[in-house]
Amino acid sequence: xxxxxxxxxxxxxxxxxxxxxxxxxxxxxxxxxxxxxxxxxxxxxxxxxxxxxxxxxxxxxxxxxxxxxxxxxxxxxxxxxxxxxxxxxxxxxxxxxxxxxxxxxxxxxxxxxxxxxxxxxxxxxxxxxxxxxxxxxxxxxxxxxxxxxxxxxxxxxxxxxxxxxxxxxxxxxxx
Numbered sequence: 001x002x003x004x005x006x007x008x009x010x011x012x013x014x015x016x017x018x019x020x021x022x023x024x025x026x027x028x029x030x031x032x033x034x035x036x037x038x039x040x041x042x043x044x045x046x047x048x049x050x051x052x053x054x055x056x057x058x059x060x061x062x063x064x065x066x067x068x069x070x071x072x073x074x075x076x077x078x079x080x081x082x083x084x085x086x087x088x089x090x091x092x093x094x095x096x097x098x099x100x101x102x103x104x105x106x107x108x109x110x111x112x113x114x115x116x117x118x119x120x121x122x123x124x125x126x127x128x129x130x131x132x133x134x135x136x137x138x139x140x141x142x143x144x145x146x147x148x149x150x151x152x153x154x155x156x157x158x159x160x161x162x163x164x165x166x167x168x169x170x171x172x173x174x175x
Contacts, residue, residue: 021146027127035120039112043086046071048116050079051088051105055113059104061094088112 036048043051046069053068054060060068066076080103083089088109094100105113128136147154 028124031120031123031127034123035116038119039116043088043112047079047083048113050076050083051109051113054089054103054105055110059102061100062103065103083109 032045036043036045049069050065053065057064057068062076062080063073065080066073069076080089080091084091088106090104090106091101092104094102128139131139144154
C-alpha cells in the first residue's frame with residue numbers, strides 16, 4: 001500500500017465535497033452572469049473571457065487567444081468580429097510581421113473588463129461578509145488547497161499575476 005492511500009478520504013467524503021463544490025460553482029456562475037448583465041452591450045460569457053485574455057496578456061495574435069480560450073481559431077475570429085463591431089477590440093497589422101494581425105482592447109473594452117470585474121468582486125465580498133470570520137478563514141484554506149490541486153494560479157489584486165479569471169502565463173511571441 002502506498003503511503004498516501006492511508007489518508008485518502010472515502011468515496012462518501014468525495015461525493016459530499018463534490019456536491020458542495022458544484023453548488024458553489026453554480027453560485028459563482030450566477031454571480032458572473034449578474035455582473036455581465038450590467039454591461040450595456042450584449043456580451044456573452046465567452047466574449048467576456050476573450051476580453052479578459054487580452055486584458056491579462058496585452059495585444060495578442062488570434063491563434064494565441066484561441067489557444068488560451070481552448071477554441072478553434074475560426075470560432076475565435078467570429079468572436080473577434082463581434083467584439084470589434086461592438087467597439088471593444090481592435091485589430092491591426094503586426095509591425096514585426098506584416099502577414100499577422102494583432103488584437104487588442106479598446107479603451108471601452110478595458111472599461112468593460114474593469115466594470116464587470118469590480119461588480120463581481122463587490123458581490124462576492126457581500127456574500128463573504130455574511131460568513132463568520134472563522135468560516136472565512138476555513139474557506140480560504142479550503143479554496144487555496146482546491147486551487148493548488150487544480151493547478152490554478154492565485155489571483156493577484158495588483159494585477160501582477162493572473163487576472164480574476166485566470167490565464168496568467170503569456171504565450172511566447174504574442175506580444
